[in-house]
Amino acid sequence: MWDWRFLFLILFSTVVDYTMGLYIDKSKSKQNRKFFLWISILINLGFLGYFKYSNFFLESFVDAFTFFGQDVRFRGLEIVLPVGISFYTFQTLSYTIDVYRKKLTPTRDFIAFSAFVSFFPQLVAGPIERATHLLPQFYSKRKFKYRQARDGLYLIIWGLFKKIVIADNCAQYANDIFENYDDYSSPTLILGAVYFAFQIYGDFSGYSDIAIGTSRLFGFDLMRNFAYPYFSRDIAEFWRRWHISLSTWFRDYLYIPLGGSRGGTWMKVRNTFIIFLVSGFWHGANWTFIVWGALNAIYFLPLMLRGKNRNHIDIIGENKVFPSIKEFYNITVTFMMTAFAWIFFRANSVTHDFLYIEELFTFKFKVDRLVIERFPFEILPLIGLLICMEWFSRNREHPLKNSNIAYIKAVFLVLMILIFGSFSEMQEFIYFQF
DSSP: OOOGGGHHHHHHHHHHHHHHHHHHHHOOSHHHHHHHHHHHHHHHHHHHHHHHHHHHHHHHHHHHHHHTTOOOOOOOOOOOOOTTHHHHHHHHHHHHHHHHTTSSOOOOOHHHHHHHHTOHHHHTTOOOOOHHHHGGGGTSOOOOOHHHHHHHHHHHHHHHIIIIIIIHHHHHHHHHHHHTGGGSOHHHHHHHHHHHHHHHHHHHHHHHHHHHHHHHHTTOOOOOOOSOGGGOSSHHHHHHHSSHHHHHHHIIIIITTTTTTSSOHHHHHHHHHHHHHHHHHHHOSSHHHHHHHHHHHHHHHHHHHTTOTTSOOSOTTTTOSSOOHHHHHHHHHHHHHHHHHHHHHHSSSHHHHHHHHHHHTTOOOOGGGTTTOOOOOTTHHHHHHHHHHHHTTTTSSSTTTTOTTHHHHHHHHHHHHHHHOOOTTOOOOGGGGO
């Protein structure tokens, strides 16, 4: 309905990967198998590169010449980014790569494969599913399962709460603060970074919950995409809990083939920067995302080089009501590092990033604005409610999962959505742009 012409793009990608999967399977020699794999990779990444990054590379090329004193005129290409291309491109690539690795027998059911590529709940913003997990589910007959459907509805309600109550309310304040950063004092800028941290979490994880919940209504099981990331005790744990489908995709199809952390120090540093820079670049054609990726690589490196990147793989504070002082300190520091990095993700340009950070670290109240500057604290109790519900459900997939009072929680969340939902200022999902 958005633009029917882009249906041909996803159809072409589907036909290419379906065909290449069959050719890879039929080929006897490794050279032929690799040839057909590279056809799939180049076509998919070629489309992604053209639609998503053409103007970025052209603008960077012009900027480079301008920097050296050459006047180059540039008129941007009128290219519209097709909805969901970053997600379904990686989804189909995982299929051909897994067929090449002989982890998956290629399907001859074109309808099932097409449904796998274009499965509507997660098509636009994930989770990025693997063919080994989702594709076989299209072969079985659909049967309604009450418990699965009930859990799907609970997930949808939880996702709507995070999106409409948390993310969209935070967005109103975060957008104003980031767009008018030079008018605000340091405490408000800090609050703006915190609000955006919860905006992007509520927005993206909310979408994932709704997608997973909707799939369960149809009898499909999608992978979990978020696991309470803001309770992480270090940045490595954060990346095991945030956008899990993308993090594991880069791990399995890029990081490990590059050698992972098996080589020497130089190889470990190189691979870490590659994985985070590519992750940043995947998010968007802007230097802000690349800087964001580089900053996360810098965060991650000390843990990896000291062999501490796998220290926290258990549930935090298991069998305890509250975290220990050390755990609370680690959570706070990790969140502060993450929220600081989100500034680069949110700002419009790298210049905007550094001007915002400069204003933030002046640690000055703007006396002339104290009379009219209003610190938007009213969303904080709602954020506190989100944190409490997640903390006491951290050993479950979501707060309504396997709960004796799940129905009461669901009714309560619906009331919260109706009372505090930001219906007049509804925001588009952030990850729709990627």
